Amino acid sequence: MLQDRYGNNLATSSSQARDLYVEAVDKLLGAGPGMRAAFEAVTAADPGFALGHCGLARACQITGDVVAARASMATARSLAGGLSTKDASHLNALGLLIDxxxxxxxxxxxxxxxxxxxxxxxxxxxxxxFGLIGFSGKPGREAELLAYTTSLQPHYGDDWWFLSQHAFSLCETGILDRADQMIDRALAIKPDNAHGAHVRAHIYYEAGEAQAGMDYLHGWLPGYDRHGLMHSHISWHLALWTLGQGDMDGVWSLVDRYIAPDASLSFPLIVMTDNAAILYRAALAGHPVPVERWQAIADYAHRYFPNTGVAFADVHAALAYAMVGESDALAEIVANPAGPAADVVRELASAFQSIIDQDWPGAAAHLATGMADHARIGGSRAQRDLLEHTMVAVLLKQGQGDEARRMLAMRRPVQAGKAPVAGL
Ligand SMILES: [Fe+2]
Known part of the structure; x- marks a missing residue:
């Protein structure tokens, strides 16, 4: 029987479909450009290959096309007769997700x-x-992710996909030396693995190695097709470091070419959150941010996240609404947060309301409650530094510079003395 790269039996007799499937899976695992087209080629080569349609459903879902994902899943289900127990379980598990x-x-x-x-x-x-554990909204989800990827280690060993994902789990729990070794190995095996390059950027960020991170991305990013899933977000990482150097021409150039809603080719959650984050981090660093830029993000939030439920998006939408004075939209998030991290969303959205009201003690109180376990909203430590920096700014507004520096040293020592917040 034909098998994929991981030794799984494939229910197709077409070696062409098998080869295309292996290629498509690698594109998905490495955020290569054209992952959807790659799975479409699989289904064209063998329309009766159920897992090919499953892969296409997953590629569509990842890229934000839920309608197409459900259509492909329906096709996969129509081919379920005669599948192995394993493939039937595959279909069931993925189907629940796509549904x-x-x-x-x-x-x-x-x-x-x-x-x-x-x-x-x-x-x-x-x-x-961006995975199910990352967005579970549960306390302890960073440890859960590490436990999960650790459990995979005996089964994947030296595989580039596994190494890059385990490296990320290690990075986000502060085990940087092992993360560093693992990501180097992963990228040595497959240098064009964009998820790996992304993790490499996170490890540089957590280690406080901004110049090394910039040098790395300046070398790696030009070789990555901008249609790749991670191009926009990796550009955001580069923009963060560029902001840290005070090079605003460089920041706006990256935003306008790759990150802004009318430029990014990534999925809505990335577009929404990265834009709100880079604009606010620029503002916190003391740089003027034209309101038109904020309005574009607020409009995007209305369009793609009209209802609460995805905590990470909701927090960033609240920020965008606050910045353009859309107090009704902001109040709606405060009043009706949804999902497993709704309590955290309410506090953080309330903090942004307090900030535009210039109620600094109120903002600090809401932030303190929300930040007690802000990992629950999802995203990475690097992304949630938005909140750490916001708290610093709020404390500075109250003349509490010592408190701001102490908080940063305690919660984010890598940012101590370096956080790009005006007046720190
Ligand atoms: Fe990231």
């Missing part, structure tokens, strides 16, 4: 991965900053 039944999908996926750990298309759903 938007995340609460039921997570245990089904964990059970499947427990039985078939090398079924990478299911295993990868729980990994990374």
């Amino acid at each position: 938007g039944k995340g609460a039921a999908a997570y245990p089904a996926i964990r059970q499947h991965v427990g039985e078939y750990p090398r079924d990478v298309m299911i295993a990868q759903i729980c990994t990374s900053v």
Whole structure:
């Protein structure tokens, strides 16, 4: 029987479909450009290959096309007759996810991965900053992600995808030396792995090695097709370091070419959050930010995140609404946050309301409550430094510079003395 790169049997007799499937899976695992087209080629080569349609469904979902994802999943289900127990389980677990039944999908996926750990298309759903664990909204989810990728280690060993994902889990729990070794190995095996390059950037960030990070991305990014899933977000990482150097021409150039809503080719969650974050971090650093830039983000939030429920998006939408004075939209998030991290969203959105009211003690109080476990909103430590820097700015507004420096030294020592916040 034909097998994929991980030794999983594939229910196709077409060696062309198999070869295309291996290529498409690698594109998905490495955020290569054209992952959707790659899976479409698989389904064209063998329209009866159910897992090809599953892969296409997952590629569509990742790139934000839920309608197409559900259509491909329906095709996969129509081909379910005669599938192996393993493939039927694959279909069930992925189907729950594509149907938007995340609460039921997570245990089904964990059970499947427990039985078939090398079924990478299911295993990868729980990994990374954007995965099911990352966006679970639960306390302890960074440790849970580390425990999860650790459990995969005996099954993947020296695999480039696994190494880059485990490196990220290690990075986000502060185990930087092992993360560093692992990502170097992952990128040595597959240098064009964009998720790996992204993790490499995070490790430089957490180590406080801004110049090394910039040098790395200036070397790596030009070789990455801007249609790749991570191009916009990796550009955001470069923009953060560029901001740290005070090079605003460089920041706006990156924003306008790759990050802004009318320039980014990434999925809505990235576009929404990265834009709000870079604008506010620029403002916190003391640089003027034209209101038109904020309005574009607020408009984008209305369009792509009209209802609360994705905490990471909701917090950034609240920030954008605050910055353009859309107090009704902001009040709606405060009044009706949804999802497992709704309590944190309410506090952080309330903090932004207090900030535009110039109620600095109120802002500090809301931030303090929300930041007690802000990992629950999702995103990376680097992304949530937006909140750390906001708290610094709020304390500075009250003349509490010593407190601001103490807080940073305690919570984010790598940022101590370096955080680009005006007046620190
Ligand atoms: Fe990132």
